[in-house]
Amino acid sequence: MRNITAQAASAASRPAGSDVAVEVRGVCKMYNEVEALRGIDLDFPSGKLTTLLGPSGCGKTTLLKIIAGLIPATSGEIRVNGKTVTGPGPERAFVFQDFALMPWATVMRNVAFGLELKGMGKDERQAIAAKYIAEVGLAGFENKYPHELSGGMRQRVGLARAFAVNADVLLLDEPFSAVDEQNRRKFQEDLLELVEKEKKTFIFVTHSIEEAVYCSDRIVILSRRPGRIAQIIEPEIDRSATPDAIRRDQGYLDTVEEIWQGLKRYVD
């Protein structure tokens, strides 16, 4: 585990030797009189999974949606692959907390929807969608409707939709919070496999410390409103071990404990 303090964050948040996929520069966000985010400077290394973690109301989802281009920042800017973000773009794909699936469309159409909006032909987009449906473990469910699936399966559809558009950066907004505990564990393991396989940049928002430590290459801890960077931690967990071994690993447990000690003061 490597602990990078907030003071040294700007220097250390530019990891040597690895490319930066998303740069956040001086981002502030005001909701009327309420200050949600203050002076966020962050780099998200390419090909890694970075987690935004913090107490509820710390603005982590707000930051993610600003990166997605869904809501504008009050000041500051976001650059993705060096280009300034002005709105949503094809190099970013979003996975929603409540899945955001179209209930009237089949799994196939939902997964292919991003490609449909781009104007891709039906056969072509269905072939791509079928590949990712299989990759997230939903082969055979192509013609089911969302209401016929469990919460975990629905989110797999949401994930497949994000993969299908072949974006460089995947933004996941508490993707497992509406998934039950057992499915969540399995899903986290599958997600790590997909991170390994797809070589994309993942930005992940969660309020679960265990989930953050288990999944992330790097954890950015935000303080309570106004959200600022409190701490950056790199768990440096040996991913070659089995999932069960990782969950019993001393380094994993120590990291969870340290983050909890840091966050405890924000909890009422």
Add this chain to the structure above:
Amino acid sequence: MTLFGFRVPMMASLLVWCVIWEIVGRSGAMFLIPPLSDVLVAAVALVQTGTWQAAALTTLNSFLLGMFFAIVVGIAIGVLMGRSATADNLLGIWVNIFVSAPLSALVPVLMILFGMGETTVVVTVFLFAVWIIVLDTRAGIQSVPNSLLEMGRSYGASRFALYSKIILLAALPEILAGIRLGVVRGVKGVVIGQLLVAIIGYGELFELYSRNFDMENFWALTIILFAAAMGLSALIENIEKRVDYYAGVR
């Protein structure tokens, strides 16, 4: 429904009333109520006459035309109000006044404006049906989950695609409910309009039969109308159920 432990079929109460109607009619106590069987015989004869067919055609024509405009305008205004707070504030009060107002009182004014003809009837159907469609569409649009809109935007939906592929489909259950209620009101509108104009379609026949105390034909006309209104409403309800099935897990 169960009564004393027996399952009673849905149509049972209707049958009971039919029997009561028949008995009262046969007793001859009230000349306004002829036996149901006579009415049914009259109905079968009635639908074969050219007069009825012409009247039904005129009525159907006015009704469909009025409903068409009510649905198009109702959905358009409903979407506008659902999406824009300004439009909602400007139009909301008027829609709410008209949806509960006794619009029959306006028909004489419409006659002055649009003449004693079919136009007045079409406008009456429109005014009866449009407001509830506006209100239901607005409710449907407002209940479209924000995450679905964000999903559309983040995957690059154009404004047109956002409406045609997401918003309108997500609001479809409420829009259909509005249309069903609108159809029921539209049937009232077409009859009231024609009755007050009194020289066309079904209204003319109603006037004719009731003035001549031709009660068999009068009741036959009423029953046909009721059946048509209920049939239309059931048809839309059926479509609604199919849509609800898919929209159940929004």
